[in-house]
Amino acid sequence: MLITYMEMENSYKITLNHGSGGKMMHELIDSVFLNSFSNGKMIQQTDSAIIKNASTHHAFTTDSFVVDPIFFPGGDIGKLAVCGTVNDLAVSGAIPEYLSCGFILEEGLELGELLIIVHSMAATARVAGVTIVTGDTKVVPKEKCDKLFINTSGIGRVSDENLELGTGNLVEVGDVVILNGGIAEHGMAILCEREGINFHSGIESDCAPLNHLIHEILSNDHGITFMRDATRGGVATVLCELSKSRKLGVEIWENEISIRENVASACEILGFDPLYVANEGKFISVVKAGKAGQVLEKMKAHELGREAKIIGKVVDNNPGLVVLETSIGGKRVIEPLAGEQLPRIC
Amino acid sequence: MNHPIPPEAGNSMTKMLTTQTYRDKKKIGEILEMIRKRSSKKIRLMEVCGGHTMAIHKFGIPGLLPKNVILKSGPGCPVCVSDQKFIDRAIAIARKEDVILTTFGDLIRVPGSTSSLEKERAKGCDIRIVYSSLDALKIARQNPEKRVVFLGIGFETTAPTSAATILKASKSKIDNFCLLSAHKIMPPAMEALAFDGIRIDGFIGPGHVSTITGSGIYQILADNHGIGCVISGFEPVDILQSILMLINQKEQGEPKVEIEYSRAVKPKGNEKAQRIMEEVFYLSDDCWRGFGDIPMSGLKIRKKYARWDAEKVLHVTVEKTRYKKGCICGEVLKGKKSPTECRLFKSACTPATPIGACMVSSEGACHAHYLYGNGKLL
Amino acid sequence: MAEVSVNGVRLEVSLQLVDKAKPGDYVLVHTGYALQILSDEDVTLANKFMEHESPNST
Numbered sequence: 109m110l111i112t113y114m115e116m117e118n119s120y121k122i123t124l125n126h127g128s129g130g131k132m133m134h135e136l137i138d139s140v141f142l143n144s145f146s147n148g149k150m151i152q153q154t155d156s157a158i159i160k161n162a163s164t165h166h167a168f169t170t171d172s173f174v175v176d177p178i179f180f181p182g183g184d185i186g187k188l189a190v191c192g193t194v195n196d197l198a199v200s201g202a203i204p205e206y207l208s209c210g211f212i213l214e215e216g217l218e219l220g221e222l223l224i225i226v227h228s229m230a231a232t233a234r235v236a237g238v239t240i241v242t243g244d245t246k247v248v249p250k251e252k253c254d255k256l257f258i259n260t261s262g263i264g265r266v267s268d269e270n271l272e273l274g275t276g277n278l279v280e281v282g283d284v285v286i287l288n289g290g291i292a293e294h295g296m297a298i299l300c301e302r303e304g305i306n307f308h309s310g311i312e313s314d315c316a317p318l319n320h321l322i323h324e325i326l327s328n329d330h331g332i333t334f335m336r337d338a339t340r341g342g343v344a345t346v347l348c349e350l351s352k353s354r355k356l357g358v359e360i361w362e363n364e365i366s367i368r369e370n371v372a373s374a375c376e377i378l379g380f381d382p383l384y385v386a387n388e389g390k391f392i393s394v395v396k397a398g399k400a401g402q403v404l405e406k407m408k409a410h411e412l413g414r415e416a417k418i419i420g421k422v423v424d425n426n427p428g429l430v431v432l433e434t435s436i437g438g439k440r441v442i443e444p445l446a447g448e449q450l451p452r453i454c
Numbered sequence: 455m456n457h458p459i460p461p462e463a464g465n466s467m468t469k470m471l472t473t474q475t476y477r478d479k480k481k482i483g484e485i486l487e488m489i490r491k492r493s494s495k496k497i498r499l500m501e502v503c504g505g506h507t508m509a510i511h512k513f514g515i516p517g518l519l520p521k522n523v524i525l526k527s528g529p530g531c532p533v534c535v536s537d538q539k540f541i542d543r544a545i546a547i548a549r550k551e552d553v554i555l556t557t558f559g560d561l562i563r564v565p566g567s568t569s570s571l572e573k574e575r576a577k578g579c580d581i582r583i584v585y586s587s588l589d590a591l592k593i594a595r596q597n598p599e600k601r602v603v604f605l606g607i608g609f610e611t612t613a614p615t616s617a618a619t620i621l622k623a624s625k626s627k628i629d630n631f632c633l634l635s636a637h638k639i640m641p642p643a644m645e646a647l648a649f650d651g652i653r654i655d656g657f658i659g660p661g662h663v664s665t666i667t668g669s670g671i672y673q674i675l676a677d678n679h680g681i682g683c684v685i686s687g688f689e690p691v692d693i694l695q696s697i698l699m700l701i702n703q704k705e706q707g708e709p710k711v712e713i714e715y716s717r718a719v720k721p722k723g724n725e726k727a728q729r730i731m732e733e734v735f736y737l738s739d740d741c742w743r744g745f746g747d748i749p750m751s752g753l754k755i756r757k758k759y760a761r762w763d764a765e766k767v768l769h770v771t772v773e774k775t776r777y778k779k780g781c782i783c784g785e786v787l788k789g790k791k792s793p794t795e796c797r798l799f800k801s802a803c804t805p806a807t808p809i810g811a812c813m814v815s816s817e818g819a820c821h822a823h824y825l826y827g828n829g830k831l832l
Numbered sequence: 833m834a835e836v837s838v839n840g841v842r843l844e845v846s847l848q849l850v851d852k853a854k855p856g857d858y859v860l861v862h863t864g865y866a867l868q869i870l871s872d873e874d875v876t877l878a879n880k881f882m883e884h885e886s887p888n889s890t
Binding site for chain 1: 838839840841842843844
Binding site for chain 1: 477479482483508511512513514515516517518558559560562563572573575576577583585589690804805806807816817824825826
């Protein structure tokens with residue numbers, strides 16, 4: 109039985125673990141938010157809520173962005189705020205249309221920095237083909253927030269045949285798992301910029317709007333049964349959630365999962381498992397085996413999918429588990445991330 | 455950490471040491487084939503280095519070995535063997551007004567008697583994760599009005615780096631830096647295991663510890679206890695090759711000390727690092743989680759460097775140690791029980807809410823079992 | 833201090849614990865310090881090992 113956080117001792121405090129995308133975050137969501145806001149839409153916990161109407165269906169999502177540092181190789185908090193929401197809509201099978209943005213600014217923030225970030229948001233929105241139509245700004249006293257926080261919400265249209273793409277309900281044994289490129293770039297780019305870690309890794313965030321690529325592969329009779337972007341908690345978390353919710357086995361092959369050499373190296377130095385590290389331009393799609401070739405071909409033709417590969421398949425053994433075949437032919441179970449990964453020493 | 459550093463392009467010194475050489479599937483297949491051919495008897499091998507625990511699980515090695523080759527994890531994870539008293543002291547120090555506490559990441563979640571560094575950080579203590587003690591020294595230089603404390607944990611691999619940092623603090627006259635030492639040395643714990651009557655046929659010797667110490671320190675285990683030791687590197691080929699060498703020793707009935715990881719480990723070790731370590735530290739009795747006190751197994755800072763010794767310069771009241779009921783970390787660290795035999799494993803004790811230290815560090819046996827689901831598929 | 837490169841990641845490490853490291857050397861790095869200059873000895877060891885122990889020769 110899940111003990112709700114309300115029942116816990118008053119001294120219980122939120123720790124950084126509650127935001128890591130792992131088990132503790134899910135417990136917090138379940139016991140605090142879902143408990144209080146309980147309704148059929150939210151309970152599905154998909155990347156976007158799907159609102160069905162007689163004429164058109166809409167996908168609706170929201171995301172908040174807090175990142176330190178606010179500028180990093182390959183992007184900034186503004187670009188991230190647009191991409192994150194656009195991608196949540198796109199992997200839900202929607203065509204993203206409108207975004208809102210809310211800013212919480214720390215007293216003392218340089219106006220120049222804010223301008224760069226807002227320009228970056230505008231530029232990314234143009235590339236993604238979405239319009240930012242409403243917004244809000246609040247300023248809080250110094251040290252009440254870290255430079256600036258951004259929230260974006262987004263809305264998009266979904267066609268009848270794509271309504272279930274974010275749920276996993278269509279996935280069946282025999283489907284294959286496709287990943288559109290190298291993993292762990294965003295998470296490691298951020299980490300290498302943090303104070304206290306003095307690396308020069310040359311790693312750039314993969315932060316990018318995926319909606320055009322996804323639009324390409326969602327043509328008629330596409331054979332795609334599931335999509336999700338592999339953000340916090342990485343590729344491992346997406347696959348664990350899928351296998352658990354559908355009680356199916358997922359097998360993945362380490363040798364087929366792309367990772368840039370410097371990213372792998374930074375992970376090894378810090379003792380991080382790249383499968384759990386955040387991406388901002390990578391998504392998992394599960395596809396009927398017979399359609400995999402076609403989807404892969406379309407992906408490879410797109411700039412953000414050039415390195416797309418089949419990394420595994422849905423199987424009937426080990427239901428509820430993700431099993432990795434290691435680079436040397438060994439096997440291990442991939443468990444959901446429990447908390448923030450920590451740099452280790454040996 | 456194990457990083458063969460490739461030379462810059464155009465400066466190719468040798469054809470050596472790319473990671474690929476040590477992860478080559480064909481070579482691994484050949485070694486496994488020889489392991490199957492050679493091993494007729496049941497053989498129990500123990501790794502005593504957290505890096506080995508990680509690598510073994512990460513690459514899925516247990517599932518590749520024949521059933522008669524059994525791998526056990528020993529007291530090789532510095533975080534796991536650090537006694538709860540040490541965490542309690544670190545917490546008490548972190549609570550002091552003018553202190554910045556710096557630590558390697560994996561210590562932050564280790565539960566003390568009533569709190570953890572992570573919880574203290576959430577309450578507002580200034581606790582920072584660093585990659586090197588040199589980073590802590592840098593923080594001290596940047597914050598002259600604060601006292602910067604570094605938590606020194608680790609075996610002979612890490613102890614010389616802490617020693618060198620203290621020497622640097624001394625030379626650069628950075629007096630607001632100090633170190634709380636829980637550094638330990640490995641051989642007394644290995645011997646304690648042998649005296650404890652634990653059934654091990656051989657040790658997969660700790661590669662990085664031995665880089666500093668050399669191979670001589672394990673001779674006593676072979677001579678007095680009949681336990682062989684092969685000092686191993688951290689790549690799959692290294693580990694499997696070491697296992698094969700230990701199987702050969704067992705089959706021939708000749709326990710001895712051998713070096714597989716000879717690209718890093720010289721018989722005499724790194725004598726310069728040994729000298730620096732001895733300059734700063736002296737040997738003292740120390741308490742290991744799960745083992746209790748082991749004579750002459752801990753490293754304390756010499757009087758000469760007392761100015762940089764957190765125990766001498768910071769006076770704190772440490773709460774009474776309260777050990778957790780039901781946690782069998784101690785037995786796990788001795789290789790007597792497997793993590794799955796613990797009733798807290800995966801129920802109350804998970805990496806996010808660890809009860810025992812073995813669940814905290816990614817090198818801990820429980821954490822490795824949790825994350826890599828060891829055994830589930832076998 | 834010296835700069836080392838680990839497959840494209842560059843970091844500063846102290847050479848205080850090793851003797852006579854020179855540009856181009858492979859080093860073992862641990863928490864910001866080089867612990868040892870690596871030799872190519874066990875590539876040969878591995879090869880020798882394989883020769884002596886290969887299934888064909890037994």
